[in-house]
Amino acid sequence: MPPAEDSSVNSTTTRKQRKRFKRKVSIKVKRIAEKTKKRKEKANVTPLVTKYWLQRYDLFSKYDVGIKLDEEGWFSVTPEVIAACQAGRCAGAGVVIDAFAGVGGNAIQFAKVCSRVIAVEIDPEKVALAIHNAKIYGVEDCIDFIVGDFFQLAPFLKGDVVFLSPPWGGPSYKARQDFTLDLLKPKDGHSLFQAAQAITPNVIMYLPRNVDVLQVSELSWLSSPPLDIEVEENYVRGRSKGITVYFGDIAFQ
Template sequence: MYGVDFTADSRQHTLAPFLALQHPAPPHGRQFQKRISWVEQNRRVILSFPSIPSLCFCLFTSFGARTRTKFRIPKRSPASVRMAVQEASENHWQVAKPVSNSKKLKRKKKRVKMSLVKVSRPSASEGISPRTAKYWYHRYSLFSRYDDGIKMDEEGWFSVTPEDIAVRHAERSGTGTVIDCFSGVGGNAIQFARRCYHVVAIDIDPQKVELAFNNAKIYGVEDYIDFIVGDFFQLAPFLKGDVVFLSPPWGGPTYSTIDTFTLDLLKPKDGYSMFQVAQKITHNIIMFLPRNVDLNQVEELSWLSSPPLNLEIEDNYVESYLKGITAYFGDIAWRSPT
């Protein structure tokens, strides 16, 4: 037994009733317990220890009022270990005891009422195929009055101009007669009719013309549109109008896989031939083209006329997503929306 004594404070000390301390596990992993016997006699304290290392550890921890004891909190949960401090009087020693994880505060579980929401899905009667199903989920951006009886075929789902962009085209066209050379299911023709005096809607597919007429009735503008089944290139010499709108087929959804879309990929003829035919009607031309089109080629179109036409290129977004670009030629370039 090794003896150590020190002079106690003038005030009477009441020794804490703890007789055992849990020490960290030794290197070999076994845990042991050091028992400390306190004997206070004649203002001298005798401490008995089994070994000198234990004596040094106890002397260091016994002056708890003057030193800090750090406890390592498990990484798995910073709040999983709580410390309970047993305090005596002002100058008394303090002992920190780890509290078991089982004594956690019980949290009341809130019951959340869940309501089932019916998810609508496309049906075959709407002309939806696996190829066009993704467009169906954006149907209200194509036609805001879709639920009132709008009809489209498979090609119409990925070729119709979104309504917000069609409205923009109509605002820039003015109030004269507009010739929609590839009207499809009527997305642009309907918006032109709502703001212009007269619209000539041309498409070579009789089914699309029938669908466009049905959709125009839903918007109440069928009386302002002349629907014509025919080939634009054959009808062009007989047409007269203030604005020509060109939104030819882009070749299907695969156009987006091309790094640079060139004008020769447009259908049914290349963009240069199409533009020259439109120029014979009027020099005020609107072209709605893919977002990845070669802009240098678009600029070249303005030089096909003498003198060169004014040109304005506009990016068209729907819900922060770039859908395409619109080129305005002639007097409607840089025109304020009406």
């Protein structure tokens, strides 16, 4: 006569099998949800920004955590590795003013290494996105977001560094052989630099890779004596993305 089966062993085995089955189902559901989410995200990406969506992790390494961008944000946000490099130059600075904050890419990186960031953006919808993105990176308490026009606010702002990344006019800037400062928006580069210089001589400008560097270097002569200047070409994955120009004490002498 065969020995009786141990019911406790069978019960334990059954529980393990159920747990294993539930775990497999949970993983499968999660994967399906992730694929569905990505399909929906891609479906909402317009043809204009499709190639930028493919570079989303270069723009925000935490993109999958819930980063949000509007259409303009896709092609105007500074790639994260470049923004981090620009912020690193200001490490330990008291207050950094981000004059055209957009969806918050640069402000987030400045907030990681500086005491305070004043992020100015004229579009309230972009400010809402920037606040959301700053929360994802855990730096929202280090940033003062202001909805307004930098040129109107500049006389009342105080800071140690001013960061300028004004609109380049959209992706069409690439078609120009030489990008001149008068093509910047909402005002030309000279007016922009003078507004920033009235706050502090320590200015950072992020400009198109095809910008007229000689023209940019002449901005240093708007100060007396002329400001120190450093021009840095920025790359992501071996591709040139833009030019960063440092003025004042943050330029390597």
